[in-house]
Amino acid sequence: MSSGNKLHNVVFVLGPPGSGKGTQCSRIQANLGFTHLSAGDLLRAERQRHGSEFGELIESHIRGGTIVPVEITCKLLENAMLASGDSAKGFLIDGFPRNQDNLDGWKRQMSDKVNVHFVLYLSAPIEVCVQRCLNRGQGRTDDNEESIQKRIVTYNEQTYPIIKHYEKQNMVREINGEKSADEVYAEVERIFQNAGFRHQA
Numbered sequence: 001m002s003s004g005n006k007l008h009n010v011v012f013v014l015g016p017p018g019s020g021k022g023t024q025c026s027r028i029q030a031n032l033g034f035t036h037l038s039a040g041d042l043l044r045a046e047r048q049r050h051g052s053e054f055g056e057l058i059e060s061h062i063r064g065g066t067i068v069p070v071e072i073t074c075k076l077l078e079n080a081m082l083a084s085g086d087s088a089k090g091f092l093i094d095g096f097p098r099n100q101d102n103l104d105g106w107k108r109q110m111s112d113k114v115n116v117h118f119v120l121y122l123s124a125p126i127e128v129c130v131q132r133c134l135n136r137g138q139g140r141t142d143d144n145e146e147s148i149q150k151r152i153v154t155y156n157e158q159t160y161p162i163i164k165h166y167e168k169q170n171m172v173r174e175i176n177g178e179k180s181a182d183e184v185y186a187e188v189e190r191i192f193q194n195a196g197f198r199h200q201a
Helices: 023-034 039-048 056-064 070-083 100-110 127-136 145-168 181-194
Strands: 008-014 034-038 090-094 114-123 174-178
Touching: 008 023, 008 145, 008 181, 034 039, 034 070, 034 127, 039 056, 039 070, 039 090, 039 114, 070 090, 070 100, 100 145, 114 145, 114 181, 127 145, 145 174, 174 181
Parallel strands: 008 090, 008 114, 034 090, 114 174
Antiparallel strands: none
């Protein structure tokens, strides 16, 4: 099989909690043929998968509020990419890399397996993000004000420097996440088209 040396196309999707990443990823997946991979969802699914070699380790980190070792996250992302075969044009990796350790681990494990095209950065003022998280009522246990504020502090201290790192390489495509979902998506589609990814007929 020749797919062993084919680089996976990757776009990182970053932004504060509540900036609309999930909404936009769903649309990109539906219209542009990219598969949406959420590092958090993959970890949660693996934690519950019967017979998982990583399940207990992930569980103990989530319970303790610590970050799962980046090697596990990268492995789950890679497994998900391989599992989709050649059907996906590329992958949207949502909420990762969220800190320097993630970035270093990704470079170690994945740099020769992927082609990162750009970072889609949805920016939005913190107060807007807090209100959105409180209003979305998706039953997420971490959508209360105290927890959201903590997640935003973590984002500012750990994830924002990653965006700055990619900015220096001219790889960040920033969109104002305050706009309506339709307006944001129109800009998203233009960015993907400029990178050579066309709307699926």
